[in-house]
Amino acid sequence: MKNLKLTGLLLIVLLLALAGCGSAQDDGGDSDGEGGDGGDVRVTIGTGGTSGTYYPLGVAMAQQIFGDVEGVSSANAVSTGASVANSQEMAEGKYQLALVQNDIAYYAVNGEVLSDFEGNTVDNMAGFTSLYPEDIQIVTTQDSGITSLDDLEGKNVAVGDQGSGAEANARQVLDAAGLTYDDITAEYLGFGDASQGLQNGTIDAAFITAGAPTSAIQELGANKDVHVLSIPDDVISTLTSEYSYYTERNIPADTYGDYGQSEDITTVAVMAIMVIDSELSEDTVYNMTKALFENQAELESAHARGADITLETALDGMSIDLHPGAAKYYEEEGVSVD
Template sequence: MTLRTSRRVALAGLVALLVVTGCGRDAAENRQVRIATGSPTAVYYAIGTAFAGIVDRELPGTDASVLATAASKANMDLVARGEAEVGFAQSDVLVTGGAPAPGLVALARVYDDLLHLVVRADSPIKGLAGLKGKRVSVGATGSGTTVTVGRLLSVAGMAGTVQRRDLGLDDSIRALERGEIDAFFFSGGLPVTGIKRLATGIGIRIVDLSEWAGELRKAYSDVYVVRDVPTSAYSLPPVATIAVPNLLVVSEKMPEDLAYDLTRLLMERRGELAAAHPAAERLELRAAISTLPVPLHPGAARYYRSVKP
């Protein structure tokens, strides 16, 4: 082999090594952003899927994906264990005794979840007390719905008085249609697609729960407020119910730059998120920073300071 040939072989080998090394580095630097949401028909899932697409498209070296879960409580646990980077969660699930869950911080307040108590249009159930002895779905295990409903029944002195079913939204809808339950609870942003379909199907009513918001605030947390379910949501008479803020949470260990970028995309692309579900139309700067008592991630706080008028 001549000296010139030897040099060409060595150069080719070096180029190949650099290519392989570079590919390996790119693969190693790809970040995972797993977004814990809810069931495939839930608001969380629709907005989370749209957000994952935005992150995948606009953050180089980042692989975003969606995890279908039982919702808030499961999402909080996944983020706390490092099995998801981002999760949607009701703020009442994140707060116990007035203190936020350790290790978790917020990127934004996204919208408010409204607690729906759904019955058939011809049901004799007119208020919470009417559930005594009835077959009632209180939400899927691991959902924020079960937390809120458990507290609601407790302050109303009704713990243990219903025939409890632990069903997610889809199973609750099917069970009500089949006459297998008398009522179901679901906490979600307006409008909840499955409930909207049900309203045009078998015919339903949403029961007023607003009188219990004050009791929940006194017993548990001041995150509980009263909100109206307007006629525009389900083409039903307006009704007041209990609402709780919904937050996008991450680990306090998330790198600041990543938290900044996720918050930036959440706000800059909120029109795209609203196209995925109308609940995201409520996402705006002034409300987004209202996450207390759950603190903002420093990266999220830096973004909000950068765009403050």
């Protein structure tokens, strides 16, 4: 009888212990990393190709900033197909943060323009911060004989990954210049592959949308003298009047002077922004926003464009609604969110 009583008592103790473990996990919240109010979130940042600007900045944010934020259990950055892919995969829950072009973010939230988004809005995307201008750089080599947009006709031109933000920009620039894909041989290549193609002569020019200086162009310059085309004034005027997110930009010649560029580059730019999963808690996003701007030096050391990420420009070109947590931080710092 004593053994039966002892066995029964042990079973009761065991059941209570198991129940306690279950309630602790429930209260500790989020075992799948989706960032509910009850627990810490595992943050994955969607960036871009390793030869672009998104990747080094995203890695710096993950490794040196967000991993120590209250409400975040871990942070890592992954190389991706950039803006369009990041938007689609945020909708699927793969990323909690992503770097995207402001035009692509607008298309994603509103479900328009690009076939990837028509009828497929991204409903969980909110604004986090604006980063820096992304220059439309049309790069070729000094010995290609290409000196203007008109010279692209009949050439093999890398236009970015298919469906990417860079590819959307390429189509729009060509259209404004009176050209279409029928006038060129379009090659769907990321920045690194485009740079390699220019080096080995399989392509003649490439569209690269990224903050200057861009490593893909610098890598090309290690073997070839580069030439980045200027966009004519009339084409710039067409682009800026037709698309509100484009702004005129000047890239000084010394940006690529060590690689053969001898003149300033006149072009247009979109704004790189960071977007965040709107389902993350307000407190967590507030803490992340605060940490980003209190550790801005880490971004500057990761890439020259990190110096452009400031509170003064935090909402420049922001094309979608802010996450309430980010908005709270900006308001406390005197940044107008209207």
